[in-house]
Amino acid sequence: xxxxxxxxxxxxxxxxxxxxxPKAQRLAEQxxxxxxxxxHVEAISGAVLLVAAAAALIWANxxxxxxxxxxxxxxVTIGLGELVFSRSLHFWVNxxxxxxxxxxVGMEIRREIHEGALSRLDQAMLPLIAxxxxxxxxxxxxxxLNAGPDRGQGWAVPTATDIAxxxxxxxxxxxxxxxxxxxxxxxxxxxDDIIAVLIIALFYTAGLQPGxxxxxxxxxxxxxxxQRIGVGSALFYVLPGSLVWMGVxxxxxxxxxxxxxxxxxxxxxxxxLREPPLEMVSRALKQLxxxxxxxxxxxxxxxxxxRDIRVAHRxxxxxxxxxxxxLHPWVAYVIMPIFALANAGVSLTNTNLPAGGQWVMLGTxxxxxxxxxxxxxxxxxxAGSLGWCRLAPGVSWTGVWLVGLLAGIGFTMSIxxxxxxxxxxxxxxxxxxxxLLGSLVAAMLGLAWGFSQIRACECPTDAL
Numbered sequence: 001x002x003x004x005x006x007x008x009x010x011x012x013x014x015x016x017x018x019x020x021x022p023k024a025q026r027l028a029e030q031x032x033x034x035x036x037x038x039x040h041v042e043a044i045s046g047a048v049l050l051v052a053a054a055a056a057l058i059w060a061n062x063x064x065x066x067x068x069x070x071x072x073x074x075x076v077t078i079g080l081g082e083l084v085f086s087r088s089l090h091f092w093v094n095x096x097x098x099x100x101x102x103x104x105v106g107m108e109i110r111r112e113i114h115e116g117a118l119s120r121l122d123q124a125m126l127p128l129i130a131x132x133x134x135x136x137x138x139x140x141x142x143x144x145l146n147a148g149p150d151r152g153q154g155w156a157v158p159t160a161t162d163i164a165x166x167x168x169x170x171x172x173x174x175x176x177x178x179x180x181x182x183x184x185x186x187x188x189x190x191x192d193d194i195i196a197v198l199i200i201a202l203f204y205t206a207g208l209q210p211g212x213x214x215x216x217x218x219x220x221x222x223x224x225x226x227q228r229i230g231v232g233s234a235l236f237y238v239l240p241g242s243l244v245w246m247g248v249x250x251x252x253x254x255x256x257x258x259x260x261x262x263x264x265x266x267x268x269x270x271x272x273l274r275e276p277p278l279e280m281v282s283r284a285l286k287q288l289x290x291x292x293x294x295x296x297x298x299x300x301x302x303x304x305x306x307r308d309i310r311v312a313h314r315x316x317x318x319x320x321x322x323x324x325x326x327l328h329p330w331v332a333y334v335i336m337p338i339f340a341l342a343n344a345g346v347s348l349t350n351t352n353l354p355a356g357g358q359w360v361m362l363g364t365x366x367x368x369x370x371x372x373x374x375x376x377x378x379x380x381x382x383a384g385s386l387g388w389c390r391l392a393p394g395v396s397w398t399g400v401w402l403v404g405l406l407a408g409i410g411f412t413m414s415i416x417x418x419x420x421x422x423x424x425x426x427x428x429x430x431x432x433x434x435x436l437l438g439s440l441v442a443a444m445l446g447l448a449w450g451f452s453q454i455r456a457c458e459c460p461t462d463a464l
Contacts, residue, residue, distance in 0.1 A: 045332035046168020052337035053344040053411070053436070060345030068345050093342045094419065097335045099245060099259040101412075104331050105193050106263015107324040112190055114268035114320070126380065126389040127187035130400075133379025134188065134407050135159040135195050138371030145363035151356050154421045154431050156203065158367035158438065160196040160413035163189040164332060166406040169443050173450040177402070178394035185403045188376070196413050197260050204420040205253050212251025216258070219243030223265055232271045232314055234323055237262075254420065266320040277312035284308040336412060343415050346432045354426035364434025368414070369441050373404030398453050405449055408442030410435060 060068045072093075077086035087095075112118040138158040146152055166189055170182060222240035231237075241262050249255035273280065284305035291301065314322065353361070380400050383389050391400070418431035 044168075045336075046165045046171075048333055049164055049168075049336050049340055049411070052340035056341045056343070056345035057348070057436075059341075061348050065347060072342050090342060093338055094416070095249070095255050098339060098416065099256045100327065101331050101335050101339070102197070102256040102259030103263045104259075104324055104327050105190075105197075106260040107266050107320050108263075109190055109194060109260075110264050110266055110268055111320050111324065112187065116187075118187060118190070122389070124187065124191075126383060126391070127184055128191055129383045129388070130184075130376045130380045130403075131188045131191035131195065133375040133382075134161070134192065134372050134404070135375070137375030137378070138367035141367040141371040142363040145359050145366070146356070148356065150424065151360050151363075151427065154360055154364065154418060154427070156196070156199045157414050157418045157421060157431050157435065158364050158371060158410055159192070159199070160410050160417065161189040161192040161372075161407045162409050162411040162413060162439070163193070164336060165409040165411050165439065165443065169406055169409065169446050170402075170450075172447065173454065176454050177399060177450070180392040180394050181399040181403065184392060184395060184399075185406060188403060188407060192407070193413065196417065197257065200254055200417065200420060201257050204417070208252045209250055212247045212249070212253075214247070215250060216244050216247025219245075219247055220261070220265070223262065227265075227267060230271050232311070232319070234319075234326075256416075266323060268318050268320045270315045270318045273311070273315055277316045280308050280312040284312070339412065339416075343419070344432070344436065346429055346436070348433075352426070353430050354424065357426050357430035360427055360430040361434040361437070364414075364418075364431055365438035365441070368408040368410050368435070368438030369445070372408035372410075372442065373401065376404035376407050377401055402446060402450050402453070405442055405446040409439045409446070410442075411439045414439070 056068075059065070062068075072090040073088045075086050076089050076092050077084060079085065109118070118124040139155045142155050142158055143152060146154065163186070166185060167182070170177070170185060219240045219242075222243065223237060226236055226240070241258070244262060245255050245258040248258040248261075270277075275283070287305045288302070317325070377397075377400055380391075384391065391397075414435040415432055418428060418435060422428040422431055
C-alpha cells in the first residue's frame with residue numbers, strides 16, 4: 001500500500017467524508033442520485049406515460065366522469081391591463097406545453113442531422129426509406145376503409161411513431177439486441193416525427209394570415225441575432241421564442257410547429273469563447289485559490305471568476321445537447337403524462353359512435369398493427385433488393401420485424417394528429433380508441449416477438 005513518505009505528516013483532507021455529513025443530508029443526497037438515474041431510464045418514462053393514459057381512461061369511465069371533461073375545459077386566463085388571453089386548460093396543454101415537446105423533437109432532429117444517425121446520407125437512407133414505407137402503407141390501409149371526405153381526414157393519424165413508448169418497450173427486452181438496432185429504431189422514429197410535422201404544417205392548416213408570418217419572422221430574426229452576438233443563456237430566447245409561437249398561431253398554423261422551428265435553429269456547436277472552457281475553469285479556480293476573496297467572502301472579488309466558471313460550465317456542451325438534456329425529464333415525466341391524462345380519457349361505457357365511426361377505429365388500429373410493420377419491412381426489403389442500401393452490422397431481419405412492430409406504437413403523436421383531423425367529437429373518439437387499441441396490440445406483439453426470439457436464439461448476441 002502506497003502512502004506518504006515516512007516522517008512526513010499525512011496530508012490533510014479538508015473535504016468532509018460522506019459518513020461525516022449529517023444523516024438527513026446523506027439520505028437526501030442518496031435520494032437525489034437515485035432520482036437522477038431513475039429519470040434517465042427510458043423504459044420508466046414509457047411506463048409513466050402508460051400509467052397516465054390508464055388513469056385518464058379510469059377517470060373518464062368512473063362515476064365522476066363528468067368532472068374529467070369539466071376539468072380540462074376550465075378557463076385559464078393571463079392578462080396585463082386590458083390585454084387578456086383566456087383559453088381552456090385543454091388548450092394550454094395541447095398548444096402550449098406540447099410546444100416544449102416539439103421543441104425537444106426539433107432539437108433531437110437537429111442533433112441527429114449534425115452528428116448522429118442522420119448526419120450522413122448512406123446512414124440515413126435505410127431508416128428514411130423504412131419510415132416512408134411506414135407512413136405510406138398505414139395511410140393507404142386507413143383510406144381503403146375510410147374513403148369518405150369526413151372520415152378520410154384521419155389518414156395521417158396512424159402514420160407516426162411514439163419514440164418514448166417504442167424505445168421503452170425495446171428497453172424492456174434488455175440488452176440482447178444490438179446497439180445498431182436501437183439506432184435504426186431511433187432514426188426511423190425521428191424521421192417519422194419529421195414527416196408528421198410536415199403533414200401537420202401542410203395538411204392540417206387553415207387559411208393563412210400574412211400578419212402572423214411577419215410576427216414569426218421578427219421573432220426568428222431576434223433569435224438569430226442573439227445567436228450571432230453570442231448570447232448563450234436560454235432565458236434570453238424565451239421572449240423571441242414566444243413571439244415566434246404567437247406569430248405561427250396567428251398565421252393559422254398549429255403553434256407547436258414553432259417548437260420544431262426553434263429546435264432546428266438551436267446551435268449544434270458551442271459559442272466560441274476567448275479561451276477553451278476547461279482552461280477558463282482552471283484559470284478561475286487558480287484565481288480563487290491564490291486570493292483571500294473566498295475566505296473573506298467578498299462578493300465583488302468573487303463575481304468575475306464565478307461568472308467565468310458558470311459560462312465555461314454552460315459552454316462545455318453545445319446548446320442543442322445542453323437544452324435538450326435539461327428539458328428531457330420535464331418532457332418525459334411532466335408534459336407527456338399530462339398530455340396523456342388530458343387526451344386519453346375516452347368513455348368506453350357510453351360510446352355512441354356516429355355512422356362510420358367503427359371504420360375510423362378499425363382503420364386506425366389496423367393501420368398501426370399491420371400497416372406499420374408491413375410498410376417498414378417491405379420498404380427495407382425493397383431498398384436492399386434494389387441495392388440502394390443494406391442492413392447495419394448486427395441487424396438481422398428478425399430485428400427489422402421487431403422495429404416494424406414497435407413502430408406501430410403511435411400513442412402521443414397519433415392522438416395529437418387525430419385532434420387536428422376531426423372536428424366531430426364522435427369521430428375523434430373513434431380515432432382515439434383506434435390509437436389506444438392499435439398501440440396496445442403493437443406493443444404486446446413487439447414484446448412477444450422480441451422475447452420469443454431471445455428464447456429461441458442460442459447464438460451470440462449480435463446475431464439477433
